[in-house]
Amino acid sequence: MINRFSAEIATATLTAGLGLTAVIGALEFGIGWGDAGPEPGAFPFYIGLLVVAASAGNLFQTITHRHGLQSVFLDREQAVRVASFLIPMVAFVVIARLLGLYVAAALYLTFVMRVQGKYRLITSAASGIGAAVVFYLVLEVGFQVPLLKGPLEAALGLY
Amino acid sequence: MIKKTSWLVASAIAVTFGGMAHADWKPTKPVEFVVTSSPGGGTDNFARVVQSIISKHNLMDQSIVVTNKGGGSGAEGYLYAKVAAGDPHKLTFGTNNEYLLPYVAKLAYKPDELTPVAAMALDEFLLWVNATSPYQDAKSYIEAVKAKPESFKMGGSQSKDTDQTLTSLIQSATGAKFIYVPFQGGGAAGVQLAGGHIDSNTNNPNENAGQWKAGAVKPLCVFSPTRLQEGPKVTAAMGWADIPTCKEAGIPIDQFQMPRTVWLPAGVPSEAVAYYADVLKKVSATPEWKEYIDRTSQTNRFLAGEELKKFIASDDAKNRKVFEQEGWIVR
Amino acid sequence: MENFASLLHGFGVALTTYHVTLMMIGVLLGILVGVLPGLGAPNGVSLLLPLTFTMDPVAAIILLTSMYWGALFGGSTTSILFNIPGEPSSVATTFDGYPMARQGQAAQALTLAFLSAGFGALMGVILITILSSWVAKFALRFSSPEYFAVYFLAFASFVGLGAASPFKTIVSMGLGFAFAAVGMDTVSGGLRLTFGFNELLSGISFLIAVIGLFGIGELVLTMEEGLHFDGIKVRVRARDVVKTIATLPRYWMTLLRSSAIGCWMGITPGGPTAASFMSYGLAKRLSRRKDAFGHGEPEGVVAPETADHAAGSSAILPMLALGVPGSATAAVMMGGLMIWGLNPGPMLFIERPDFVWGLIASMYLGNIVAVLMVLATIPLFASILRIPFAIIGPIIVIVCFIGAYTVAGRPFDLWLALLFGVAGYLFKKLDYPIAPLVLAMVLGDKAEDAFRQSMIMSKGSLSIFWSNGLVATLMVIGLALAFGPALSTLASRLARPKTSSVAA
Known part of the structure; x- marks a missing residue:
């Protein structure tokens, strides 16, 4: 179980980190005010500082209001549900990088329908493959928009 | 065959x-x-x-x-x-x-x-000014810029790209000093010139042709070793071939093309x-x-x-x- | 009026069976690309472009503009039904359109969106019919300081309201600005914030951020709540559509104000995206039901849609008259004009009046055709929502990722969309407002460029922002909008004992 307090702290730390990244990235260029107005780094630098400052503000508010923030952010059941959604999605992206978007889409739809929707395997697999084929026909054939492809498409001779 | x-x-x-x-x-x-x-x-x-x-x-x-x-x-x-x-x-x-x-x-x-x-x-570059400006040729314009350094605004597409390179070449060839203002593209630089917000630009013919025809801008010279090809008149008085080369007009730059x-x-x-x-x-x-x-x-x-x-x-x-x-x- | 005679002549050109058939084909194709993942009006236009090389220019531009209208409508459809904006300019439509759909009012939301969009577009076209020559001249008065003032105005009217903690609003906005700064910097010609990653060379695409923050983030939330859309199984009857049409006059004030904002942003360089945000912001400020905004307030659908389409159609005129495209779609169409042998620019109106007025007339007809056709598709689209979540959920995920990939054909963007998705989920759960981030990403780099160009022109002097009446007026209105509410809140806070606002 995660309470709201920890979630707030973690997010504020993360945004402060992003702000700091912008500040560091901006230092590579001038951050001053030259003859012709602000130098290229000035804008990202001050924006980064602003994000860091506001994140610090969030941290401070969170800590001073600690007692009010003990409410549940994510209970066990919700965490399981979120994980059961996020993990297949991450797998989808990984497979898309390796085998192409079409194969990944077919596998992903099949998996989610079978495991979470409790459809029969044959129905799920047919839907998954069907969806991939429809996407292929519309995007590649219809609109000539190429998607990420993998070894299967190469073996089938599709470009 | x-x-x-x-x-x-x-x-x-x-x-x-x-x-x-x-x-x-x-x-x-x-x-x-x-x-x-x-x-x-x-x-x-x-x-x-x-x-x-x-x-x-x-x-x-x-x-x-x-x-x-x-x-x-x-x-x-x-x-x-x-x-x-x-x-x-x-x-x-x-x-x-x-x-x-x-x-x-x-x-x-x-x-x-x-x-x-x-x-x-090869895409050509021309020196353009607003149609209402008093300069009739490149020489008088450059003289005016030289007289008041860093007060004339030269617009162009992007930074450290062809337009700014050409501006730099003009500066070292003539001794004039411009303020170079980078815009998102040649089209924007053309509209800024037509609206009188900048003093000149070095747009390609295509980027300024419409504004020239409409009488909002005028070309002073082309950065090419020879004049542009003969064609139909663009305005009542002038066609592309009537524009002098910059060398003829007194800017010692032979050729600048993309x-x-x-x-x-x-x-x-x-x-x-x-x-x-x-x-x-x-x-x-x-x-x-x-x-x-x-x-x-x-x-x-x-x-x-x-x-x-x-x-x-x-x-x-x-x-x-x-x-x-x-x-x-x-x- | 000479313009009306020209327009009548234009109707004569546009109103042939052939042209009306082209309009219908165009609108249908447009709806298709608008609804499909990752495809937008620019894709459709560049696909059709080669086909139009053999057509006469009037027929070609009618086909392309009709497709453009169709795509805009299609983009609103996905915003409302799935919280996935098809075009940047329909982001503001999601704020209230999606909550309405979740409350079972998908048909109402879609009907209102389409009708107000049609209304806005007609107002935009009427404006350019009456004022075509004035508009072109007016647009010439805008230079970098005025551009900056317009962006500032759009920003000021949107930000500074809302119940979220000010720190969280600043974080969200600042991150948006930082993301917008990644990539090539026009003014210096150098790369910024790429940290040597080739993937960041062309910046962080706004569309990827939107797909992640809105589409995927929303799905994660839905999953956490347990796998279903609330109240989504409501049947859509044709009667709902008709009933909703009857409620439209109620919003006359919003319609007129939003049209005015849209037309203004269309002829100045603000563009449809800025227009829709600004219109939403003002509608919320001026409404008596402020608190209902963001929770399915119909006015929150009407305002951005009207302004978006008013801006979209009035922006075509400066494009034709000045030769500067206002959007990616307009840029592709301009390329088309040149390939058909027409030169966009001030002379187009004089040299090819049949083309220009035929186009304007086709904008009237095309919009009417488009509204009728999309209204007819509402029951079809709304029925998508009755598909079980275990099927439609993963399909939306796939659609989001395909969309993210097709933005630029970069595999890296798949990861980026995933990250933005998780960020969107966290932000929503912790009450960070997302809209300021989106607006900052859209306008951030443009505003920064305009500011720095102004500074180059003035050699570093800020006085350029009140150097003429136009820019000074814009800045004063912007400042009033930005700080007016803050001052009045401050005054009322000082008058009353303060209450904690952390949990808000």
Whole structure:
């Protein structure tokens, strides 16, 4: 179980980190005010500082209001549900990088329908493959928009 | 079928029809045209005109897919070509920024990581002022700028790109000093000049033609060794050929032109390079190409092979000198 | 009026069976690309462009503009049904359109969106019919300081309201600005914040951020709540559509105000995205039901849609007259004009009046055709929502990722969309407002460029922002909108004992 307090702290730390990244990235260029107005780094630098400052503000508010923030952010059941959604999605992206978007889409739809929707395997697999084929026909054939492809498409001779 | 006598064309056509087997290369899948500008830019127009001519005249058996990769002033497209090393089905369309961009920005490709195929046209640069300004010729305008240094605004497309390079050349050739204002594109610089927000720009003919016709801007001179081609009058009094060259008008700059170039990735068979060079050569001989050149007032000049390499080397050296002088080069 | 005579002549040109058939084909194709993942009007236009090379220019531009209208409508459809904006300018439509759909009012939301969009577009076209020559001249008065003032105005009217903690609003906005700064910097010609990654060379695409923050983030929330859309099984009857049409006059004030904002942003360089945000912001400020905004307030659908389309159609005129495209779609169309042998620019109106007025007339007809056709598709689209979540959920995920990939054809963007998705989920759960981030990403780099160009022109003097009446007026209105509410809140806080606002 995660309470709201920890979630707030973690997010504020993360945004402060992003702000700091912008500040560091901006230092590579001038951050001053030259003859012709602000130098290229000035804008990202001050924006980064602003994000860091506001994140610090969030941290401070969170800590001073600690007692009010003990409410549940994510209970066990919700965490399981979120994980059961996020993990297949991450797998989808990984497979898309390796085998192409079409194969990944077919596998992903099949998996989610079978495991979470409790459809029969044959129905799920047919839907998954069907969806991939429809996407292929519309995007590649219809609109000539190429998607990420993998070894299967190469073996089938599709470009 | 064989109309041209150039050995390149003759052999390529012979090859296409199966005469000599040793150089038989043809695309075996759809060819991707990678455009190093966003939709609507000059390079985009160039690539799409080539595409429309190839499909109209059936110059290639395979279909063409055009993709825009204009990020980072075009670097995105060149990087894409670098990663596609060895793939002869990706043709990249650009300008001289292929070999100039790596000087001014830290990029993960080197100019020689792409194979030059052809340069198809040279885009011209002119010096333009607002139509209501009192200057009738380049000399008097430059004198006025010299009299009040750093108060005249020269607009252009992007920063450390062709327009600013040319501005820098004008400055060192004449001693005048401008304030250079970079805009998102030549179109925007043209409108800013028509609205009187800047004093001059160095737009290509195509970018300012409409405003010139409408009487909002006027050209002072063209940065070309010879005057532009004769054509119909643009305004009541003047046509493109009536514009003096800048050298005639008193700015000692011989020539400043931007080549429209086509590239393949590294490591492709030389037969593939010859194949595309031949297709593009045929494109440049069509009436549609002639029409495109006329409409955009570019100079029609087809370069390939050794000729192209020589051109690139000298263009590269000329620009590099300006970059060094201005301190734009990044390590 | 000479313009009306020209317009009548234009109707004569546009109103042929052939042209009306082209309009219908165009609108249908447009709806298709608008609804499909990753495809937008620019894709459709560049696909059709080669087909139009053999057509006469009037027929060609009618086909392309009709497709453009269709795509805009299609984009609103996905915003409302799935919280995935198809075009940047329909982001503001999601704020209230999606909550309405979740409350079972998908048909109402879609009907209102389409009708107000049609209304806005007609107002935009009427404006350019009456004022075509004035508009072109007016647009010439805008330079970088005025551009900056317009962006500032759009920003000021949207930000500074809402119940979220000010720190969280600042974080969200600042991150948006930082993301917008990544990539090539126009003014210096150098790369910024790429940290040597080639993937960041062309910047962080706004569309990827939107797909992640809105589409995927929303799905994660839905999953956490347990796998279903609330109240989504409501049947859609044709009667709902008709009933909703009857409620439209109620919003006359919003319609007129939003049209005015849209037209103004269309002829100045603000563009449809800025227009829709600004219109939403003002509608919320001026409404008596402020608190209902963001929870399915119909006015929150009407306002951005009207302004978006008013801006979209009035922006075509400056494009034709000045030769500067206002959007990616307009840029592709301009390329088309040149290939058909027409030169966009001030002379187009004089040299080819048949083309220009035929186009304007086709904008009237095309919009009417488009509204009728999309209204007819509402029951079809709303029925998508009755598909079980275990099927439609993963399909939306796939659609989001395909969309993210097709933005630029970069595999890296798949990861980026995933990251933005997780960020969207966290932000929503912790009450960080997302809209300021989105607006900052859209306008951030443009505003920064305009500011720095102004500074180059003035050699570093800020006085350029009140150097003429136009820019000074814009800045004063912007400042009033930005700080007016803050000052009045401050005054009322000082008058009353303060209450904690952390949990808000």
